[in-house]
Amino acid sequence: MPVIELRGIKRIYRMEGRQNESAVVVRALCGVDFSAEAGEFVSVMGSSGSGKSTLMNILGCLDKPSEGTYKLDGIETSKSDADAFAYIRNRKIGFVFQSFNLLARTTALENVELPLFYRGREKGRKRQSAQSRKERAVIALREVGLEKRMDHFPSQLSGGQQQRVAIARATVNDPSFILADEPTGNLDTGMTLEIMGLFQELNAGGKTIVMVTHEPELASYTKRIITLRDGELVSDKPVTERRSALDDLARWKRDHALLAGEGQAPGLLGAAEKYAAKKASL
Ligand SMILES: Nc1ncnc2c1ncn2[C@@H]1O[C@H](COP(=O)(O)OP(=O)(O)O)[C@@H](O)[C@H]1O
Numbered sequence: 001m002p003v004i005e006l007r008g009i010k011r012i013y014r015m016e017g018r019q020n021e022s023a024v025v026v027r028a029l030c031g032v033d034f035s036a037e038a039g040e041f042v043s044v045m046g047s048s049g050s051g052k053s054t055l056m057n058i059l060g061c062l063d064k065p066s067e068g069t070y071k072l073d074g075i076e077t078s079k080s081d082a083d084a085f086a087y088i089r090n091r092k093i094g095f096v097f098q099s100f101n102l103l104a105r106t107t108a109l110e111n112v113e114l115p116l117f118y119r120g121r122e123k124g125r126k127r128q129s130a131q132s133r134k135e136r137a138v139i140a141l142r143e144v145g146l147e148k149r150m151d152h153f154p155s156q157l158s159g160g161q162q163q164r165v166a167i168a169r170a171t172v173n174d175p176s177f178i179l180a181d182e183p184t185g186n187l188d189t190g191m192t193l194e195i196m197g198l199f200q201e202l203n204a205g206g207k208t209i210v211m212v213t214h215e216p217e218l219a220s221y222t223k224r225i226i227t228l229r230d231g232e233l234v235s236d237k238p239v240t241e242r243r244s245a246l247d248d249l250a251r252w253k254r255d256h257a258l259l260a261g262e263g264q265a266p267g268l269l270g271a272a273e274k275y276a277a278k279k280a281s282l
């Protein structure tokens with residue numbers, strides 16, 4: 001059974017026109033079919049306005065389609081009422097955003113515990129003890145290599161570390177999939193490669209990930225690339241030569257150390273450019 005199954009998804013935005021003008025209709029998604037199995041790592045690509053955010057909102061149960069069906073773990077989401085919809089969103093999806101979205105006055109540990117509190121508040125569900133919430137949050141922080149920083153506040157962490165905390169928060173509930181929207185958009189090259197390496201590790205450990213990106217280099221760390229154009233899914237391809245982000249990171253650090261001596265910052269993904277040049281010369 002697929003984790004995600006979209007059939008004929010359409011999303012039409014209607015904007016009321018001003019006096020004497022007819023309403024404007026924007027067809028943001030025009031019948032998208034897409035499914036993903038457990039263990040996949042999918043990039044969603046497409047230029048600005050192609051419908052990526054609209055698709056993310058639907059996948060994330062933040063919005064419902066105008067037409068079509070969305071099954072998550074076999075459950076039809078579009079027929080669910082507001083409470084059930086929120087429950088699916090909180091329990092089955094782990095969100096990672098470009099801007100981290102951590103609570104500033106709250107430690108790394110408390111940020112990661114947060115989804116477990118929401119879970120405790122749901123009617124009729126067994127509440128977890130404070131101890132077991134903490135244990136789960138510590139495990140999630142350990143998986144992202146930040147156990148030692150669990151008492152730090154977001155402002156005491158680098159951007160890359162903050163995003164690691166956000167990833168721990170996204171995984172702590174053991175969601176059906178992780179939904180990441182330009183997760184490295186605010187990070188420099190080194191941190192970007194670290195985060196992509198972490199996603200590759202989590203995916204190797206069985207986590208299912210869907211990531212929006214407009215950078216082809218980042219998509220090449222995933223396993224499958226779907227591309228939207230004008231609200232249609234125009235391409236769906238496996239990544240044939242998948243790169244290792246941690247290998248690229250090691251190479252980048254080497255180049256960086258060499259170039260730092262010359263007082264010159266390496267270009268974005270210098271390693272990737274060399275990789276491309278090497279590939280072209282083969
Ligand atoms: N809330 C909205 N109301 C009206 N039109 C919208 C809204 N959100 C997005 N659109 C339109 O839908 C299309 C797809 O937008 P979007 O999903 O944001 O694309 P992307 O994320 O790929 O840039 C665009 O034409 C955009 O202007």
Ligand SMILES: [Mg+2]
Pocket residue numbers: 052053054
């Ligand atoms: Mg967008």
